[in-house]
Amino acid sequence: MLFWGVFHDRLKYAIIKPLHKNGDRCDISKYRPVSLLTSFSKISETLMQRRILKHLTKCNILNTEQYGFRLGFRTDNATYKLTTEILNAMNNKLLVGGIFYDLEKAFDCVNHDILLSKLKFYGISDKDRRLYQSYLDNRYCTTAVYNDSKNGDKVSNWAKVRHGVP
Numbered sequence: 001m002l003f004w005g006v007f008h009d010r011l012k013y014a015i016i017k018p019l020h021k022n023g024d025r026c027d028i029s030k031y032r033p034v035s036l037l038t039s040f041s042k043i044s045e046t047l048m049q050r051r052i053l054k055h056l057t058k059c060n061i062l063n064t065e066q067y068g069f070r071l072g073f074r075t076d077n078a079t080y081k082l083t084t085e086i087l088n089a090m091n092n093k094l095l096v097g098g099i100f101y102d103l104e105k106a107f108d109c110v111n112h113d114i115l116l117s118k119l120k121f122y123g124i125s126d127k128d129r130r131l132y133q134s135y136l137d138n139r140y141c142t143t144a145v146y147n148d149s150k151n152g153d154k155v156s157n158w159a160k161v162r163h164g165v166p
Contacts, residue, residue: 001044005127007135011041013158014141014166035141035166045166048131052124061122107165112136115165139166 001007018031037045053070056062062070067078089096116136119129139161144153 001131003127005130005134007044007131009138011038011044012135012139012166013037014139014161015155016141016143018143018145033143045135048135051128052132055124056122059123109163110165111163136166 014035014037016033016035019034021030021032023030049069065078065081067073067075086096086098116129116133119132124132140158141161142158143156145155147154
């Protein structure tokens with residue numbers, strides 16, 4: 001897989017189960033989708049993630065304020081840095097303002113062509129880029145909702161995934 005730059009089609013099928021977060025169980029927005037994949041698919045994704053993160057770190061591509069998905073960079077580090085900078089500015093009698101974005105659904109709408117062009121721009125090419133393209137192409141998912149009757153789960157038809165990050 002890593003050698004040839006091909007992510008096998010058998011690893012591209014996900015069963016999505018809605019996981020209740022909190023609040024009213026009748027409110028759809030109180031659920032988040034969890035993709036159930038094969039163990040081998042998860043292991044392969046971890047290897048791919050480590051390789052790309054190593055490249056981004058080695059080439060100094062990531063911004064120092066990028067805390068997500070990085071070893072040793074946690075959200076409490078980001079909170080500490082933000083709080084420290086605000087307090088320092090206030091101590092120096094500077095005006096402090098902030099704009100915050102809710103990117104909760106950002107990964108759901110990622111365009112695959114744009115993502116692949118960004119990978120090329122940041123130096124991921126040839127078989128590595130083919131691997132990510134292969135990873136994104138021909139993915140399918142179904143949604144399974146638990147039914148507490150004796151009929152078992154309700155399962156949707158398989159659908160092709162055309163955007164988003166698996």
